Amino acid sequence: MTIAKLGYTLLGLFIVWNWGFLMGATFRKIGARLAGRYGIPFYQPWINFFKNIGVRTTITHGVMYYLGPVFRLTGGIGLFFFMPMVFTGDPNGHWTNFSFEGDLILILYFQLFGMLGMALGAGEGGHPYSAMGIARGLAQHAAVELPLTLAFLSIAIQYDTFSVYKIVEAQQGGFQNWVLFTNPFASAAIILAMLGAMGHSPFNLVKAPNEILIGPATEYEGTYLGFMQSAGSILHVMEAVLFMNLVFGGATSWAELIVKTFLIYFWSVFVGMVFPRFKIEQSITWFFKVPLVLGVLAIIVFSF
């Protein structure tokens, strides 16, 4: 590992962080435009971030509460580290971070790291709505995980590897090689389950603004919130990058990455703009109905 690699990685992280903020702003903007409003300025998330970092008083409910955002941000950054971003034909290329070809299982399970830390931190906050949000989040996460796992397995069977890099490599050479077309069931399962993973409406009952305040983050303020916003923006991009790598042929340049992640992200945004919020049991049942069946089909297709 050279200094240059570290530099590239940190640069990549910076790009992702900013891109995440920008995507967040665009999300709000699209919402506003749908409602016929002008909406926020595109730089609003950065302002919010600096404002939050700049609060003067901070409270802490205890050590775990304090560490919650740290876990969350580490989860986001770690996910970035373990994910190959831009395909350059070299498994240790510049934009592959510390992924070493990227192990799908590591990525899958490391997502839980931030979630767990956040859950614990919010738990120590002692607010009932935090706990409710987390309980919902975990239940929904499990339901999302099942079709996702099936689809991931299906893709892994298809290419006989768990290496994200290799999966991307196999999809090079034209869009007809994308998993989207070579493994439609798995792709469909992922595209649907992705809605849950992104956490926008109708699957936004984790935060459920105005119903349970803001869910797990109810007690978090100022600097913590800034950290969590950063983590959220990174995680959003990373989710999109993951799906891009698995289904949409990866990216060979930052431009391609930005276009693809934008489209992936906005698939969930558009759905969210149209549908109202599900109840938790409705959400779980839905994931067990449609994406799960697709996931099982994806497995069955490849097991015979």
Added chain:
Amino acid sequence: MISPIHILTIGLGGAFALGFVPKKAKDAAAVIMLAAIALMGVLTGSWLIGLINGDSAQQVFTAGFKPPFSINLLMGLNEGALTTAVNFIGLLGGIYLYKYLKEAGNHAIMVFLIFIMGLNVVIMTRDIFNLFVFLEIVSIATAGLVILTETGKAVQAGFKYMLATGVISGVLLIGIIFAYYYSGTLNIDGLTQAHIGALRGGSVALLMIMVSILLELKTFPANGWGLDVYEGANAGIGAMLSAATATGMYYVLYKLLVMAGPEWNYWIALIGAVSFIGSNVLALKQRSAQRLLGYSSIGQIGLLMIILGFKDILGDNTPYVAFGILFSHYFAKAGLFWLAGIVKQSDIANWAVIRKKPYFLFLMGTFIFALIGFPPFPSFFAKWELVMELVNTGNLPWVVAILFGSMMEAVYLFRWFGYAIKGENENIEDFKIEWNKILPVGIVAIALYVTGYFTAQHTEAGAAINWIPLFFVAAIFILDFLPVFVKNTIAIIGMALYFYNIYPDLDNMRLVFEAIFMIGGILTLIAGYAYKGKRTGFYPVALLMYAGLTAIIEAQTTLQFFFGWELMTAGSYFLIIRGKRSMPHGLSYMLFSVGGAYALLIGLGMAFAGQDSLGMEIINTISYLPYWAYGLLIVGFLTKTAALGLHIWLPGAHGEAESDVSPMVSAILLKAGVFGIVLTLIGMGGESNSYPWLPYALGWLGAITAFSGNLMAVFQEDAKRLLAYSSIGQLGYIVLGMAMMTHLGWLGGFSYVVNHFLYKAVLFLTIGAVVLRVKTHNMYEMGGLIKRMPLAFIAVMIGIIALSGVPPLSGFAGKWLFYNAILEKGWYLQGAIMFFSGGIAFMYLWRLIHTVFLGQLKDNHRNVKEISIWFLIPIYLLLAGIMVYSVKPQWVLQPLGDMIAQWFPDGQLTWDGGTAFTKYGHWAGTAVAVTIIVAFLVVLALLLISTRKAHKVKQFDITYSGERPERPETTHVAYNVFEGLYKAMWIATIPLVETWWNKVTDFLHDTADIVRRIYNGNGQTYIIHIVLFIIVTYFVIIGG
């Protein structure tokens, strides 16, 4: 040698002499009786010793005539042993009844003496008319004893007994006279030579003789009169009936069966089986202790009849098997009857009073475990030999019948024992102890252990058993009066030394399990220092479990393995039932264990079949019904790993156990089942497995177990039950991994074995210690404890991260290996179910840590202290293990991989420094851990810089819509947290398995309740039963 005829002399002489003793000199009379019985015992004992040393048997003819004109006795080895036994129990019974008989007067004493003498002759006689006479003497003596000493119900029972034995002996008499008519002799040997059964008309004579003896043995179902006497008579008399009379009658049956010829063997076995199963099933509904013992006696005699029926098959082993069962029954039943007389409680629920004198509980446990056939009692070895031989000769249905009957017996005996250990005993009057009553009970208990030891020495495999751990347990038992601190230290040192001594002898696979058992044992024992006082009975049973566990590991033969298995079961049963509300769970644990052990027994029998060896290696080459054999072995082991369907004992058992017992029975004990499964799967051929469907089914079972265990855990409100269900789920993973039968699958499985041990021990120890502080299991009654017990919180946090498989901690190793294994094996759907279970696991883990440690601190916990240091020490040692495993996974996985490669050489991990490669991907444990830790520290530093000072606030300083929370209880989200999930998935939480087992038990109990109503208490009905029994046997045996 003194001629055995002098038994008659002594008996009759003593009885006559008693006539001269003045009525008031009651002590003198009783002493004379005891002396006479002792003299008879010395006489027969000296014969026994002589015969064992090679003297020849002696026939005795009275008055110098040849048969049939004389009393004709034979003193052979069997007779010597049995008469000695009868005189021994007679002497003990006499001592037990000393005061009672003294009260009743010289007549009763006389009758008792005659009773013993009659039995002696019944055993020795070779003449059927003689037999009739002495049978009548015994019956009359019994009835006489009852009428001389008893009133009320016992007299009614005595009258029924008289009536029934009168009719039976009438039938016997007709049979005798017919036999004589057709064969011209009354001598048993003569009748044998004449082949009485083959003579015209002789078969009917034989049938009458045999049937009347069977009836005298109180064969089911024509035995209501016998049951009434067992229940109604004084316990001392019941003991004599059960131990002495039954022994004598059994030997009579043996003698006559030789006479009847081999074609009767089958019928005797069949009637025995009906009797064994029938009476044991009917006993299920029994609440009266003595009647229950009566049912059990009849059942045991039925078992002995089966053995007799198979005497040609068992061959030279018949006496070994028969005596093994007979002596266990004889000592144990006498002991239990005597205990019943001491405790004086009819309802078994009231036997809880026995706990007020713990050593009596120990005696009762001894007898009950001896009856069921646990080691180290003779019945264990006898049953083993019986099953081995029967399976070897292809008599599987009989084995199933025997084990089913034994299972039923276990149900009611352990229910009774459960009441004794855990029942409510506040309002029951304590019982009094009299020296003459304790002495015999103590002697028979010791005799059981001694005979058990010598029975074991009798066979080659049994002699190889390592008794050192058991002696250590016995030593700890004797030292039970010492305080906890001393006993704990002794136990830890003992286990450490033992481990140090044996670990060089073990191969790697056994070493892994032995390390889990022993090191885990020592660590959990350290937690025992937290307890004050004596902790009566804890150390012997805990060490008994560990002795069993190490015996399983060390086993060179299947007998040793099974021996260890049963010891472990017994020890863990006692451990589990120590919990506060564990009575029903202890019972269900025991029943599933016994059932599983029987499945193992048959499986091991099938392994023995055709191989004629008991070495452990025979399970590698099973040739007799191999599918069934491996299947049964796996089912047997699955009862210990609590696979779905066999799991219902676990949540309660682990959940209600004491704080430091839960990790013992969860993190450690469950691995015994895994060890068994590993052995079986290796036996099936490892990579070249030729029974593909078994692992396939096992794999699905593992996956579904993982799913349902985890799902149930999500909906628990009880922290320890949550962990218990979690154990079910985790064991499901292990089973699935092993069932894959690939290198990676096994590596994943073993990784989980080690991991589950580490984190489940941490979690159970911590939660157990928390429970000790807050005195409740309910998570919603806790909360916010992180403020009071930060160290416990850290332990649980690391434990749950390791369990959930989140990188960088060790749990991820298992997940990663599993994914690769699943892909390699092609079990995608099973794998998907398993990973979904992982997601579910995340929910209950969060619930566990949140509802206990986070959220709102409850008022009454404001001052609780950090968990005990004695719990923290083992917890943090285990955490160190988790951390080492996490950062340097190659230290654990590489040796495991090398070990597994001997069975699964294909598809190994390749290691490059700290990075593992499969053909699908790679995993650099150390690098990942370092990356994450560095990132974490950087982010933490950033946060520390940007929040210059954070004001520490308290629990109610939360936004609450402008209000303040009223109480922590109403602010803590903990009860029914996953309501939404329940609404979506309730259908998967219907306890089908539990319902099914409940239906099964209900069905058996209801059947028993209906059928036992044939014993309506009317003496005439009993006679009708007898007549019907004769008619039915006639049509079945002769007419059929």
Added chain:
Amino acid sequence: MEYITITTGFLIILAGLWAIMTRKNIIRIIIGFSLFDTGIHIVMVSMAYVKGGVAPILDKNELLTDTANKIVDPVPQALVLTAIVIGLGVTALMLAYAMKLHSEKKSLDIESFKDLKW
């Protein structure tokens, strides 16, 4: 002739059994038992009978003649004595029981002594 006795014997046995199984009064049951026992004794004796036989009392003269082969079998006759004695003992004990039972419940109906069951 021997058939008459043996048949009678069995009839008496059956009659006795019938009484034991159907009569409710304990005394009658005991009488039934007595009948049962007696029937057995008759059967025993008649089994030993040899057609045209003589009593098995042998002296020198008879040993010298053919009569020795014509004696009836003495063994059952010896046995029956023992059996009668035992039967007497059993009957006596039963009667003692009847007394004791009566003294407790003032009843001789066997139906009233069903305290122990199931």
Added chain:
Amino acid sequence: MSEKDMNSKVNEMLARSEANVKNSGKKFVRPEDEEREVVAPDGSIIKVNPIYDYFSGARPEEEKPRNGIVEKFLNWARAESIWVLGFGTGCGSIEIPPLVTPRFDMFRFGVQMRPTPRQSNAFIISGYLSVKTLKRVIRTYEQMPSPKYVLALGSCTINGGMYYDSYSTINRLDHYIPVDVYIAGCMPRPEALLAGFAKLKELIKAGKAEKANEYARNFDWYKANQKKIVKDWNMPDYNW
């Protein structure tokens, strides 16, 4: 504790506190806020004071602005990112929702609603404030992180309006918490509210919106005023 026990215990506490009031003439303490005894798991008895034991209750301190350019930048960020917590118990709150409609669209000014005081920096208090709701306002205000700004919306909030002489209405909000921007009117239109935001932005950017520090500085005065109105004060003096 069963429901019955709970009820009887509450009744008992009620009776006791009534007796307290009668006998000593002390101020009224709600029975559930009285010091209570709890039995710990080990059998010892713990005393819990519901008013003090659950809360930090430390006094607020003045937070000095940072130096020069940093504070300027932060103030600009604060001004452009106003996260609003609305407190609307009276008629005035009906004027807040139109702000999210296309016609008024407060988002373009960087103003947005936030559901929790922890994450808001602007507090809109609308409608007449009663004795009952004042306590909630105070707690919410104190829980917001500093710097924080208060907009008083409508005449009733500012000076009692038409309820100026009501026994139950607060007629001077700024006696109890410091107010940055007064938006007068009955009712003020949403445009007025937007104008209020603009004014607030100006103040913040000019570094003049330091009312949180003023509250800390004059904490005793504010607290005394508050306690004059709120009789059953069941909170600590400062809510973190």
